[in-house]
Amino acid sequence: MNNQSLASFANEHKKLLEEQLRKAIKDIEAPTIMKEAMLYSLEAGGKRIRPLLLFATLHAFGQASQKGLNTAAAIEMLHTYSLIHDDLPSMDNDDLRRGKPTSHKVFGEAFAILAGNALLTYSFQLIAATPEQFASSHIKLELIIEFAKAAGAEGMVGGQAADLEGEGKALTKEELEYIHVHKTGKLLIYSVLAGALLAGADKATIDKLTRYAYHLGLAFQIRDDILDLEGSEELIGKPIGSDMNNQKSTYPSLLTMEGAKQELAGHIHKAKLALKETILYTSLLQDIADLVADRNH
Amino acid sequence: MNNQSLASFANEHKKLLEEQLRKAIKDIEAPTIMKEAMLYSLEAGGKRIRPLLLFATLHAFGQASQKGLNTAAAIEMLHTYSLIHDDLPSMDNDDLRRGKPTSHKVFGEAFAILAGNALLTYSFQLIAATPEQFASSHIKLELIIEFAKAAGAEGMVGGQAADLEGEGKALTKEELEYIHVHKTGKLLIYSVLAGALLAGADKATIDKLTRYAYHLGLAFQIRDDILDLEGSEELIGKPIGSDMNNQKSTYPSLLTMEGAKQELAGHIHKAKLALKETILYTSLLQDIADLVADRNH
Numbered sequence: 001m002n003n004q005s006l007a008s009f010a011n012e013h014k015k016l017l018e019e020q021l022r023k024a025i026k027d028i029e030a031p032t033i034m035k036e037a038m039l040y041s042l043e044a045g046g047k048r049i050r051p052l053l054l055f056a057t058l059h060a061f062g063q064a065s066q067k068g069l070n071t072a073a074a075i076e077m078l079h080t081y082s083l084i085h086d087d088l089p090s091m092d093n094d095d096l097r098r099g100k101p102t103s104h105k106v107f108g109e110a111f112a113i114l115a116g117n118a119l120l121t122y123s124f125q126l127i128a129a130t131p132e133q134f135a136s137s138h139i140k141l142e143l144i145i146e147f148a149k150a151a152g153a154e155g156m157v158g159g160q161a162a163d164l165e166g167e168g169k170a171l172t173k174e175e176l177e178y179i180h181v182h183k184t185g186k187l188l189i190y191s192v193l194a195g196a197l198l199a200g201a202d203k204a205t206i207d208k209l210t211r212y213a214y215h216l217g218l219a220f221q222i223r224d225d226i227l228d229l230e231g232s233e234e235l236i237g238k239p240i241g242s243d244m245n246n247q248k249s250t251y252p253s254l255l256t257m258e259g260a261k262q263e264l265a266g267h268i269h270k271a272k273l274a275l276k277e278t279i280l281y282t283s284l285l286q287d288i289a290d291l292v293a294d295r296n297h
Numbered sequence: 298m299n300n301q302s303l304a305s306f307a308n309e310h311k312k313l314l315e316e317q318l319r320k321a322i323k324d325i326e327a328p329t330i331m332k333e334a335m336l337y338s339l340e341a342g343g344k345r346i347r348p349l350l351l352f353a354t355l356h357a358f359g360q361a362s363q364k365g366l367n368t369a370a371a372i373e374m375l376h377t378y379s380l381i382h383d384d385l386p387s388m389d390n391d392d393l394r395r396g397k398p399t400s401h402k403v404f405g406e407a408f409a410i411l412a413g414n415a416l417l418t419y420s421f422q423l424i425a426a427t428p429e430q431f432a433s434s435h436i437k438l439e440l441i442i443e444f445a446k447a448a449g450a451e452g453m454v455g456g457q458a459a460d461l462e463g464e465g466k467a468l469t470k471e472e473l474e475y476i477h478v479h480k481t482g483k484l485l486i487y488s489v490l491a492g493a494l495l496a497g498a499d500k501a502t503i504d505k506l507t508r509y510a511y512h513l514g515l516a517f518q519i520r521d522d523i524l525d526l527e528g529s530e531e532l533i534g535k536p537i538g539s540d541m542n543n544q545k546s547t548y549p550s551l552l553t554m555e556g557a558k559q560e561l562a563g564h565i566h567k568a569k570l571a572l573k574e575t576i577l578y579t580s581l582l583q584d585i586a587d588l589v590a591d592r593n594h
Contacts, residue, residue, distance in 0.1 A: 030450035034458045038450065085414065090406035109387035113410065114458050117382065118450040120414065124421045125445035128438050137434035141425050144441060148422035153327035153335065153415040161331045161411050 006056075006287035013055045013065060014048050020073045024126060030118070037107045037115035038122075041080045045098050047295075049220075049288075050075045050191040056284040057195025057209065070130040071143055071194045074123035078151055079187060081119035084112050086160070123147070135198055142197055150190035159183030171249035177218070185217030192285075208277045212285065215271035220292050222264040225250035229257070231296060268293045303353075303584035310352045310362060311345050317370045321423060327415070334404045334412035335419075338377045342395050344592075346517075346585075347372045347488040353581040354492025354506065367427040368440055368491045371420035375448055376484060378416035381409050383457070420444070432495055439494055447487035456480025468546035474515070482514030489582075505574050509582065512568035517589050519561040522547035526554070528593060565590045 025039045051072035055065050087094040087102040088109060094102055104112035127143050135143070149155055159182025166175060192213040196206045228243045229252055243250050251260035271289045275282040322336045348369035352362050384391040384399040385406060391399055401409035424440050432440070446452055456479025463472060489510040493503045525540045526549055540547050548557035568586045572579040 028450050030455040031458045031462060033462060034450050034455055085410060088407075088410065090410065110385075110461050111458065113382060113385065113387065114454050114461075117414075117417065118454045120417060121445050121449035121454065125442055125449065128441045128445070137438055140438055141434055144425045145422055148418050148425070152418035152422065153325050153331050157411050157415045157418065158327040158331055161328045161408065164407050164411075165328060165330060 004284070006284055006291065009056070009059070009284055010048075010052050013052060016065065016069065017048055017051045017072055017076060018043070020069050021076060024073055024077075024122070028122070033107065033111060034114065034118060037103060037111050038119055040106060041084050041103050041115065042077065042119075044080075044100050046079075047297075048076060049292075050079055050187060053188065053191035053213070053216075053285075053288060054195045056288060057192050058199055059284055060278075060280040060282050061195075061199035061201065062281065063199045067134040067198050068195055070126045070134075071147075071198065072191075074126040074147065075187065075191055075194070077119040077123040077126070078147075078156075081116040081123075082156060082160070082187075084116040084119070088112060091160075091164075120151070123151075139197055139200075143194055146190060146193060146197070150186040155182055155186035155190075156184075159186070166249065168247050169249070171254070173254055176249050176251070176254060180218060180221040181214070184221055185214060188217040188220065189213040205278055205280070208274050212271045212274040212289075215267040215274070216289055216292055219264050219267040219271065219289070222251045222260055222267065223292060223295060225252055226257070226260055226264070227296070264293060301581070303581055303588065306353070306356070306581055307345075307349050310349060313362065313366065314345055314348045314369055314373060315340075317366050318373060321370055321374075321419070325419070330404065330408060331411065331415060334400060334408050335416055337403060338381050338400050338412065339374065339416075341377075341397050343376075344594075345373060346589075347376055347484060350485065350488035350510070350513075350582075350585060351492045353585060354489050355496055356581055357575075357577040357579050358492075358496035358498065359578065360496045364431040364495050365492055367423045367431075368444075368495065369488075371423040371444065372484065372488055372491070374416040374420040374423070375444075375453075378413040378420075379453060379457070379484075381413040381416070385409060388457075388461070417448070420448075436494055436497075440491055443487060443490060443494070447483040452479055452483035452487075453481075456483070463546065465544050466546070468551070470551055473546050473548070473551060477515060477518040478511070481518055482511060485514040485517065486510040502575055502577070505571050509568045509571040509586075512564040512571070513586055513589055516561050516564040516568065516586070519548045519557055519564070520589060520592060522549055523554070523557055523561070524593070561590060 021042050022039070025035055025042065028035055054068045054072045054075065058065055058068050083097060084103045086092050087097055088104055095105055096102065102112075103115055107115065124144060124147070127147060128140060130140055151157065159179050162179045163183055166179060189210050192209050193206065196209050201209070225243065228250065229241060231240060233240050244253070251263060255263060268289050272286055275285055318339050319336070322332055322339065325332055351365045351369045351372065355362055355365050380394060381400045383389050384394055385401055392402055393399060400412060404412065421441060421444070424444060425437060427437055448454065456476050460476045460480055463476060486507050489506050490503065493506050498506070522540065525547065526538060528537060530537050541550070548560060552560060565586050569583055572582055
């Protein structure tokens with residue numbers, strides 16, 4: 001096992017992933033505008049943190065990245081669909097995403113909804129089509145069931161619904177955490193879980209890794225809330241203070257900025273502890289935790 | 298094999314399906330409004346023609362309906378999500394569906410979009426969770442891949458996109474057919490295909506059955522267009538002439554009403570011919586073709 005730096009690992013795997021995404025869309029037989037809308041949002045950049053988590057998990061087991069390529073692409077497609085729909089006028093009504101016009105601004109609302117639906121649908125197809133040598137049929141079905149749970153009413157979509165319901169209300173920390181664990185946490189957890197399932201991990205190891213991802217997910221969200229107040233508009237690609245202006249409950253608004261930073265540090269600490277309990281080669285996963293804690297966009 | 302009438306078979310299986318749908322939603326752990334919105338549209342009635350096709354196909358092979366219960370529920374969930382999204386203000390902007398207020402009228406646009414997304418996501422989970430005794434892992438993956446193709450950019454969503462692109466334009470018969478084959482045909486074909494896959498059919502038989510479903514799907518759509526002009530507003534649950542008012546290309550507008558009726562009869566004839574080429578017990582599938590040709594809602 002080589003001691004590759006996270007930066008070069010991330011860079012290399014971002015290329016691998018983006019090539020896979022382009023290839024997947026190219027292969028689809030569909031109206032041109034459909035494929036354009038799907039690709040536009042897939043290529044809008046982003047940190048590709050979820051695929052990176054999957055690849056880093058495979059790496060922790062000493063397993064080849066190729067094994068997780070289909071599932072990583074599926075996760076990124078799912079994440080992209082959720083952004084397209086989140087930005088819609090009836091949802092967050094955002095005109096910009098990562099500094100680029102949002103899907104409905106470019107293609108209109110109807111095509112934005114359809115592009116999201118097509119990405120969501122295709123993500124399942126990609127997992128199911130993982131080559132036989134990388135995953136047994138049994139593992140693929142497990143990947144699909146867990147993916148649906150993480151993505152659907154029990155996961156991300158449920159979190160989006162709770163988020164909408166909570167708009168304009170003063171939330172408790174528990175309510176805020178429910179939203180984040182579901183809206184963003186479940187898919188981050190799934191990214192690590194998928195790597196572990198593909199690597200044939202035992203139940204105890206899976207529990208430790210998903211605990212890592214759980215705390216990482218909360219840390220990720222707290223950092224997001226902090227960046228919304230303290231970040232650089234240029235780097236995060238949206239106006240500073242938009243949560244406050246939208247009267248959104250955030251960690252800083254509930255715990256003060258100092259309290260939010262302590263909470264963030266606590267989750268990073270717990271995430272790393274969970275990794276230390278495993279016998280895996282977790283340096284990249286550790287580095288991802290540091291990256292999440294310190295990221296400026 | 299008993300010689301059950303289509304009416305009693307349809308009635309019995311409608312109950313079986315609706316029980317399965319209610320049970321599936323009840324089992325989900327999600328915000329209450331999410332589950333209410335999912336169930337509202339699932340229980341809005343409808344002919345349940347797609348699940349019926351699946352069950353009738355299993356019946357043609359002399360196989361138990363239980364085998365197809367998860368997939369049938371998945372198909373109905375997928376169909377329901379497509380109706381919720383089709384009715385949205387940015388799509389067809391319909392206030393009524395089967396005489397009841399549409400999802401966004403009851404729950405608001407954002408929750409309607411989310412309810413659709415949750416149904417779409419859950420439909421994959423349902424197929425993957427088909428009990429082992431009813432389908433091998435290999436068959437389940439085949440069911441999932443074909444389902445995604447029928448539902449996504451290469452199928453239904455692609456048809457919806459082509460439909461949107463064609464709005465207000467005078468379409469050729471080929472363009473109109475592309476829309477219908479994708480927007481409604483692919484899922485009808487899948488319903489029959491899924492039954493055949495679950496029954497372990499050989500390739501030649503699958504080809505004949507999907508040919509049946511292809512013609513049935515076009516017949517279904519032509520009958521829809523005819524009903525929009527000649528139907529009873531009370532029975533079809535929406536205003537008569539809405540296609541014409543929306544300047545939609547239809548079979549009657551392209552072929553005259555007489556021509557559309559001939560085209561319908563031709564597809565029903567071809568659908569039945571395809572069935573006759575099989576050695577299956579196809580009386581129910583034959584009856585479904587007659588039902589589609591003569592339906593008044």
